[in-house]
Every structure is written in structure tokens, then in C-alpha cells.
Amino acid sequence: xxxxxxxxxxxxxxxxxxxAGCDAKKEAPKAAAPQAAQVEVITMAKKPTTIFTxxxxxxxxxxVAEVRPQVTGILQKRLxxxxxxxxxxxxxxxxxxxxxxxDVNSAKAALMKAQADxxxxxxxxxxxxxxxxxxLISQEDYDTADGNWKKARAQSAVAKAALDNANISLSYxxxxxxxxxxxxxxxxxxxxxxxxxxxxxxxxxEPLDPIYVDMTQSSLAMARIKKSLGANTNxxxxxxxxDGSQYDQMGTLTFSGTKVDTSTGSVTLRxxxxxxxxxxxxxxxxxxxxxxxxxxxxxxLPQSLVVYGKDGSAxxxxxxxxxxxxxxxxxxxxVNKGTDWVIxxxxxxxxxxxxxxxLRVRPGMAVKVVSTDTASAKSTTPATK
Numbered sequence: 001x002x003x004x005x006x007x008x009x010x011x012x013x014x015x016x017x018x019x020a021g022c023d024a025k026k027e028a029p030k031a032a033a034p035q036a037a038q039v040e041v042i043t044m045a046k047k048p049t050t051i052f053t054x055x056x057x058x059x060x061x062x063x064v065a066e067v068r069p070q071v072t073g074i075l076q077k078r079l080x081x082x083x084x085x086x087x088x089x090x091x092x093x094x095x096x097x098x099x100x101x102x103d104v105n106s107a108k109a110a111l112m113k114a115q116a117d118x119x120x121x122x123x124x125x126x127x128x129x130x131x132x133x134x135x136l137i138s139q140e141d142y143d144t145a146d147g148n149w150k151k152a153r154a155q156s157a158v159a160k161a162a163l164d165n166a167n168i169s170l171s172y173x174x175x176x177x178x179x180x181x182x183x184x185x186x187x188x189x190x191x192x193x194x195x196x197x198x199x200x201x202x203x204x205x206e207p208l209d210p211i212y213v214d215m216t217q218s219s220l221a222m223a224r225i226k227k228s229l230g231a232n233t234n235x236x237x238x239x240x241x242x243d244g245s246q247y248d249q250m251g252t253l254t255f256s257g258t259k260v261d262t263s264t265g266s267v268t269l270r271x272x273x274x275x276x277x278x279x280x281x282x283x284x285x286x287x288x289x290x291x292x293x294x295x296x297x298x299x300x301l302p303q304s305l306v307v308y309g310k311d312g313s314a315x316x317x318x319x320x321x322x323x324x325x326x327x328x329x330x331x332x333x334x335v336n337k338g339t340d341w342v343i344x345x346x347x348x349x350x351x352x353x354x355x356x357x358x359l360r361v362r363p364g365m366a367v368k369v370v371s372t373d374t375a376s377a378k379s380t381t382p383a384t385k
Contacts, residue, residue, distance in 0.1 A: 036367055036368040037360060037368065039356060039370065040356045040369075040373070041319055041353060041354055041369050041371070041373070042301065043350060044299055044348065044349060044351045044352075046297035046299055047297065047300065048296065049296055049298040049300060049335055050296075051291070051292050051293040052238065052290055053224075054240075055216075055217055055288050055290065056285065056286075056287060057213040057239075057288040058213070059280045059281060059283060059284040061206035061282045062211060062212055063179055065204060065205045066201035066204045067092060067175060067205065068198060068202060069172070069198065070196055071095060071100065072194065072195045073173065073193075074095065074192070075096075075189070075190055075191065075193075076096050077093065078188075078190060079092055079094065080092050080183055080186075082184070082203075083182065083185075084182070086181065087177065090177040091174055091176055092175050092183070093175035094173065097174075100166065100172075103166040104163065104167055107162045107163035110162060114159035114160075121148045121149040122153075124145045124149070125142075125148070127145075128146070177205055178205070179207065182206060184204045187200055187201065187202060188202055208278045210274050210275055211275040212271065212272060213271045213288050215268070215271070217266060217269060219260045222267045234253055234254065235252070235253050236250050237289065238250055239251065239273060239287070240288075241284075247273070247279065249273060249275070253270070253271045254270055256269050269290075298332075299342070299344075300340045301316065301340060301343055302341075303334070303339060303340060305353060305358070306341055314329050314331050315328050316347075316353050322366055322367065323367065324354065324364060325364075326363050327346055327351070329345065329346030330345040331344065352372070
């Protein structure tokens with residue numbers, strides 16, 4: 001009897017456990033299906049992009065005229081303010097003209113005497129010419145008179161040339177500006193003795209508008225610049241001042257060296273820049289930016305999105321039909337102060353490049369686009385090489 005009760009109790013416990021197990025199976029939640037990774041993308045579209053090559057440069061005047069005396073004498077006056085603008089022909093210095101005026105007066109007197117002698121010789125020769133025809137004098141006398149006339153004419157020409165030379169020396173006592181430009185500091189003062197063609201210049205004059213920017217670049221870099229320019233032989237040039245600020249006038253590349261310096265392997269480039277306010281001064285160091293592409297429609301991407309393989313090939317991750325795919329691309333110059341690449345090939349308008357979660361996604365993985373940015377909507381600063 002006791003055994004039957006124990007057996008019946010065991011069956012009841014097993015039945016309860018079985019029913020509880022069934023209920024647990026019914027209440028167990030279903031396993032969640034894997035969700036697609038969420039990504040942000042950039043939709044590719046071309047945008048106007050400016051590309052330039054930045055080179056160190058030095059400001060150089062278009063012309064430099066060193067003013068030196070052409071006669072010797074005491075400097076009487078300085079007739080300009082240092083640093084002012086002077087024009088060609090302006091009087092700069094006055095050298096004592098007294099000795100040169102005396103030379104002029106002497107040359108004038110010598111010319112008058114020579115002309116008087118010529119007049120007498122001429123009359124004698126003409127008179128002898130008539131007499132020899134009538135055989136009243138010998139041919140020898142006529143020949144002598146005619147020769148004296150010709151010598152007198154030559155003496156007059158010599159005297160006239162001496163007067164011209166004396167006048168030239170007198171004019172050199174007035175030292176005038178040979179060109180138009182801004183005049184430098186005077187190295188002499190009134191009362192100084194100056195000598196003809198002395199080694200030390202009295203001052204110098206340099207035009208400042210326009211002005212040159214000379215740049216030196218390696219022959220290899222020069223070849224790259226020419227390749228980038230193509231048929232554009234006179235590209236625009238921007239100038240960055242020593243303090244990092246941008247000069248507000250654009251110049252033009254006017255010259256590229258015709259030969260390579262054998263000692264340095266470099267080539268000289270020259271740009272002409274307007275300088276009406278004389279902000280750029282000879283000798284200043286600047287950064288010249290040769291614009292190789294001005295607002296040219298190009299694809300650009302942040303450098304962080306471009307991956308380089310061991311073989312040097314570049315690629316990006318794009319979304320194709322809801323899945324991650326690898327796209328080979330070719331990069332060019334950098335833009336946005338070196339943060340973005342110019343993409344020269346491999347992408348087309350409308351392609352969507354993954355912009356985040358690059359370490360979590362893999363090629364072929366299903367993804368969900370949660371945010372879209374258009375590459376052309378971002379502003380682009382000039383590119384540098």
C-alpha cells in the first residue's frame with residue numbers, strides 16, 4: 001500500500017515537470033535575426049576645385065638703375081626726397097658746373113676762330129679759282145689756296161665737335177633720373193667730391209609696379225608643373241606674404257628658365273605681379289602659388305576614406321545594391337589644406353562612398369545607409385602640390 005502511494009506521487013511529480021517543460025518551451029523567445037550595419041555615405045559629384053603648386057620666391061624689381069656721376073666735381077645739391085617716386089628725366093643732383101661751363105666757353109671761342117679762318121680761306125680759294133682760269137696765277141698757287149680752305153673746314157668741324165663734347169660734359173653736371181621708379185637712400189651729401197664713373201653709386205632707382213617674383217624649382221618638379229599646365233603657358237600666380245596672409249593681387253607666370261643650373265639642378269620661374277601700393281618690396285621672401293587648375297570640376301574625397309594596398313594601389317569602400325564593395329581609384333593632388341584627395345579615376349557621379357565604420361564592414365556585407373552627404377556640397381580650398 002505504501003509502495004502504490006509512492007509510485008502515484010512520483011507519477012504526479014513527473015507529470016508536473018513535463019507540463020512545466022512544455023510551458024517553458026512555449027515561452028522561450030525566438031533568436032533575433034542579424035541586422036545590417038548602419039553606415040554614412042558620401043554621394044560623389046564633381047565640384048569646382050582650384051589646384052596650385054606652392055613654391056618659395058623672392059621679390060625682384062623689373063629694372064634696377066644705379067645712379068653714378070659721369071663727370072668729376074663737388075656735389076652742390078640733392079634735389080629729391082629719399083624713398084619718393086621719381087620720373088625719368090627728373091633732376092636728382094647738381095654738380096658744380098663752373099669748370100664745364102668754362103670749357104664750353106673756350107670751345108665756342110675756338111669754333112669762332114676756326115670759322116673765321118675757314119671764311120678767309122674760302123674767299124681766297126674762290127678768288128684764285130677765277131684767276132687761274134685767266135692764267136694770271138699758277139696752278140700751284142690755286143691748289144695751295146684750295147687745300148688751305150679744306151683744312152680750315154676740317155678745323156671748323158673739329159672745333160664744333162669739341163663744343164658738342166663740352167656741352168655734353170656740362171649737361172652731366174645735372175644728374176638726372178634714367179628711369180621712372182622709387183628712389184633709394186642717397187649715399188652722398190652736399191659738399192662731397194664725386195668722380196666720373198666711380199664704383200659707389202650715388203643712389204639707385206627701382207620700379208615697383210609691376211614687380212617680379214622669382215622662384216627656383218628642381219627640373220623634375222618643373223616637368224610636373226608643365227605637365228599640369230598643359231597648353232596654358234601663362235597661368236595665374238597668387239602670392240602669400242611672409243606673415244602668412246594672402247596678397248590681394250593676382251600675377252601671371254611670364255617666364256620659365258631655358259636651362260638647368262648644372263650646380264643645383266634647378267630652374268628659375270618668374271611671375272609678374274601688380275604692385276600699385278608698393279606692398280611687395282625687392283628682396284622680400286614670399287610663397288608663390290602657381291594655379292594649375294582654376295575651378296575645374298573634380299571629384300574629391302577625405303584622405304581618411306582612401307586605403308592604399310601594399311602594391312601602392314588606392315581603393316575606397318562603396319555601397320552597391322545594399323552591400324559593401326571595393327572600388328579601385330586613382331588619386332591626384334591634395335585639396336582642403338592637404339586633408340582631401342582629388343580622385344582622377346575610378347568613381348562616377350552618384351557613386352556612394354562609405355564614410356564611417358570602415359573597420360566594421362567587409363566586402364559583401366549588407367549595410368543600411370542612414371545618412372548621405374554630397375561631396376559637391378562641401379567647400380574646397382585650393383589644392384597644393
